[in-house]
Amino acid sequence: MKNLDGSSFILRPWSADDAEDLARYANNEKIAINLRDGFPHPYTLQDAKSWIKMVRENKKDLIYAIEVEGEAAGGIGLHGKEDVYRYNAEIGYWLAEKYWGRGIVTEAVRLLLGHGFGNYPWTRIYAGIFSNNVASMRVLEKCGFSREAVLKRSVKKQGAYLDEHVFSILKEDWKER
Ligand SMILES: CC(C)(COP(=O)(O)OP(=O)(O)OC[C@H]1O[C@@H](n2cnc3c(N)ncnc32)[C@H](O)[C@@H]1OP(=O)(O)O)[C@@H](O)C(=O)NCCC(=O)NCCS
Numbered sequence: 001m002k003n004l005d006g007s008s009f010i011l012r013p014w015s016a017d018d019a020e021d022l023a024r025y026a027n028n029e030k031i032a033i034n035l036r037d038g039f040p041h042p043y044t045l046q047d048a049k050s051w052i053k054m055v056r057e058n059k060k061d062l063i064y065a066i067e068v069e070g071e072a073a074g075g076i077g078l079h080g081k082e083d084v085y086r087y088n089a090e091i092g093y094w095l096a097e098k099y100w101g102r103g104i105v106t107e108a109v110r111l112l113l114g115h116g117f118g119n120y121p122w123t124r125i126y127a128g129i130f131s132n133n134v135a136s137m138r139v140l141e142k143c144g145f146s147r148e149a150v151l152k153r154s155v156k157k158q159g160a161y162l163d164e165h166v167f168s169i170l171k172e173d174w175k176e177r
Contacts, residue, residue, distance in 0.1 A: 001062065004111045009104055011064035011076060011111060014052045018065055018072035022048040025073055025096035033158060034133045035094060062116065066108055068099055076108050078116045078125065089122040093139075100135070109143045117171045126168035130155055140167040144174065 004011040014022075023045040026032075032041035040047050055063045066074035074095035081088040091112065095105050116122055127145070129136045137147070145167040155162040 001064070004064070004115055006104070006107045006111060008068065008102070009073075009108065010067045011108060012067055014055050014063065014065045014072070014075075016049075016052055016056075019045060019048040019052055021072040022052065022065075022075075025071075026094070028097055030097060031094050034130055034136065035092075037157075039094070062112070062120075064112075066093075066095060066104065068096070068104065073099055074105070076105070076112060078112060078120075078122070080120070080122065087121060087123045089116060089120070089125050091125055091127045106139050106142045109139060113143060113169065113174055117174050123171045124168055126166060128164045128166055130157060131163040131165060137165060137167065140169075143169070145169045 001013050023043055026039070026048065027041070027043040029041050032039055032043070061077055061079045063077035063079075064075065065072040066076055068074070074093065076091070076093040078089040078091055080086070081090065091109065093105055093108065113125060116125060126148075127136075127140060128151070129140070131150075146169070147165055148168050149166040151164040151166060153161045154164045
């Protein structure tokens with residue numbers, strides 16, 4: 001997996017040395033509430049070590065650390081689907097709160113779309129966003145995704161039922177921008 005360079009960050013593979021940064025930045029309820037329960041809260045050093053081990057053994061998906069100012073400050077990945085969905089990949093991401101609002105994830109998503117559509121057989125990339133996560137929806141809109149479905153009350157997070165908004169982009173609609 002080669003590094004992908006952004007203007008103020010690098011997308012690069014996770015290393016065992018990232019565990020402390022990961023545990024520090026991922027241990028934030030404002031991040032966890034927007035993600036699936038596999039991203040725990042609180043997020044311990046042991047969670048970080050286990051996750052990095054799992055990612056380093058995963059040869060199927062493209063899972064990058066977002067390195068900002070020399071630290072692993074977030075994650076972004078493309079997860080390939082199987083069977084009749086094998087031309088689909090699901091995108092997911094999160095960033096340390098101190099870097100929110102600087103355009104980092106928007107640029108990272110664009111980089112990964114170019115890399116994914118350019119080098120892999122995927123023809124559709126999609127994401128599922130909980131209904132209260134307006135910032136993430138905005139990121140995807142800025143990258144050319146469109147809302148294709150609302151899966152009503154499909155999510156239960158922290159005791160509340162939420163709709164999930166499915167955003168997607170097809171390869172033929174992807175333009176480097
Ligand atoms: C969502 C997240 C990844 C965004 O990362 P980021 O680097 O801050 O995003 P960007 O700076 O590239 O863009 C954020 C956009 O959302 C907008 N935004 C942020 N909060 C918003 C809010 N409450 N309402 C509306 N728009 C909002 C910003 O203004 C910006 O849009 P703009 O450029 O048009 O002004 C980051 O907040 C995060 O890690 N959140 C927690 C985890 C998460 O939600 N992951 C995605 C799960 S689907």
